[in-house]
Amino acid sequence: MRIIALKPDHDGTIAALDASAAELIYSYEAEKDSYPRYSAITPTTVLDAAGRLDAIPDVIAIGGWPKTAMARDSAVAAGYEGIAQGSEVVGEKTFFGRKVHFYSSTHERSHLWGSYGMSPFPAGMPCYVLIWEGVFGDFYEIDERLQVVHLGKVMASPGDKYAFLYALADPNKRWLHVEDAGKLMALCAYGQTASPDRDEQALIDFLLPRHGILLNSLSKEDLRNSPYHNIGVTHQKFTNLARRVSDAIFDSFHTFAKKNLTKGFPLLIAGGCGLNCEWNRRWVETSLFSDVFIPPCANDAGSAIGTAVDAMRHFTGNAKIKWNVYLGQPFVFDELDRTELEVHPLDYGQVVSALLDDKVIGWVQGNCEIGPRALGNRSILAAPFSKATHERLNRIKNREGFRPIAPVCLEQDVALHFDWARPSPYMLLFQKVLDSRLEAVTHVDGTARAQTVSREQNPRLFQLLTSFKAKSGVGVLCNTSLNFNGTGFINRASDLLTYARATGLDGFVINDAFYVLKTASRAASIRQKS
Structure with a gap:
């Protein structure tokens, strides 16, 4: 059984699985080949991905997504959120004249099953999963029978909060940008570790409880009276703030985990915040878990793999795959001017x-x-x-x-x-x-x-x-x-x-x-x- 899965919207990706061998064939990301970062799937990506398969796949899988960022209940396929009954769509489609299976599950599930399927732990070993990204900030447990329990939401939109903080200080920006989260991670290193002062605590108290949907519409002008508004991202006062907000976000999740994740299972980390190397090291050092695994595509670039794994789980009962990190697009050796x-x-x-x-x-x-x-x-x-x-x-x-x-x-x-x-x-x-x-x-x-x-x-x-x-x-x-x-x-x-x-x-x-x-x-x- 061949499964091809597509991740819609930003970080567009097409992944293919051989379910019979439980093996990833490829994962082609639309931004690769010098397309803009976070690109949606391009015609080139579709052609390249289709050209790697020698027959029409048996299963077409679509990752769930909202039609608009502000209305997550307006769903593409299975939609954005949900892990319980009703969070997957199963049926048939006609694809180039052939009947194929159709499968879709939510974006939330793509993170969960992607991290589980790629993890090195044997099938049947229970795991905890942390999904933290632009919307989710949640813990889960997957048991030995692949049953999923939602353990609790710690915080909405930790990734968006991280990116918004950078925009607040940058005089050249009005709104948050996805790429700024990585820049803030670099700036945290310039900040001094200490308890928040009054101004820092006031911003932490304002930002951390905000719901993700509201955060998407939050203008930095709403904080124009803040001492950090347009202060400049390299200002020492701001780098101190960045460090302390980062610590406050992590501490919120760590406090929850210490209280509620007490069985010593391995921890799987998914979502864009899984690219935060400081937080990942701190999870390893908590000693709450027997091991910690973060896939190299923890962000949405891994969502197509996750949807493919979820489809394989549905049709075969297996949710573990063989893979390696070098399964992206092959290099194109086109015309090269060798005169220089x-x-x-x-x-x-x-x-x-x-x-x-x-x-x-x-x-x-x-x-x-x-x-x-x-x-x-x-x-x-x-x-x-x-x-x-x-x-x-x-x-x-x-x-x-x-x-x-x-x-x-x-x-x-x-x-x-x-x-x-x-x-x-x-x-x-x-x-x-x-x-x-x-x-x-x-x-x-x-x-x-x-x-x-x-x-x-x-x-x-x-x-x-x-x-x-x-x-x-x-x-x-x-x-x-x-x-x-x-x-x-x-x-x-x-x-x-x-x-x-x-x-x-x-x-x-x-x-x-x-x-x-x-x-x-x-x-x-x-x-x-x-």
């Missing part, structure tokens, strides 16, 4: 020498990653030793200077450089940096968001890190996503060359070839002669 390029067979020593000469290199291998984090198949890589490299990478990415750059590290060496001794393959946890040499990847508070790499997980990136360690003594590199500002990963050769020219990349690797821009090569030759 020197092309070499991939030699790891040559790439390492370039990196140690402070070159910044694009790195493309195979299919792109699922989820929003570059994990070694659509990455920009650089040596990790210099603050100047951190500054250059943020200029290349056209990002604010306060944004951190993440490291990628050999899995076996992670405890040498960071206060972490376990795999972290999806770059979803903060660690304290122990190695003072790693200036480019050390955030202002001494943390980093490291990805660990093993030979089995990503052989070529593992080999590059191993070669870099042989020459530098350190199996760590800077790793940031290969994308134009405001778009998903670059996924075709012509776009990559355009990007390299525009941003000043020194070269790029595509699979087995190393492309060096001649301008970069000439500059290196001049430096050597001088």
